[in-house]
Amino acid sequence: MTERGTPSEFARWVEPHLTAMTRYAGRRVAPADRDDVAQEALIRAWQRWSTYDESRGAPxxxxxxxxxxRCRRHRMRQPAGTVVELVDTGAPAPTYDVDLERAVDGLSHRQRLAVDLHYFVGLDVATMAEVMNCAPGTVKATLHQARARLRELLGDDDD
Structure with missing residues (x-):
């Protein structure tokens, strides 16, 4: 691969994807660590930018x-039982649906990945297929199975 370009070119290239990157990091690590992990990912992406091959998929x-x-590596570095000290920033605390979070945690790894990428990160099926290294039909089936499992875990008896 050839060298890609300048830092400002990289910034322009990566900027449309920052929200997705940060949202995904926020789904995989503690909220307090989200931005650090996203920053580590940006550094790694800059270092490896020359290896990106657009013929193999979307940026x-x-x-x-x-x-x-980077999320996997971050979790491996965290000692078991780590206590995180929360700092009051004055910003409103994010709201979470505890039942939904527990239900999502009860999904298989692949189903959780599909739910995170689609509903929390906002990726379309084609991009999810690239990330998950499978066919778009497999993504659709995985989402269908995940929704059925979530209904079961949440006790939705409206059927």
């Missing part, structure tokens, strides 16, 4: 893969 798929790797 966001490549970048999400790097975020996933």
């Amino acid at each position: 966001v798929a490549w970048l999400i893969g790097i975020v996933a790797d």
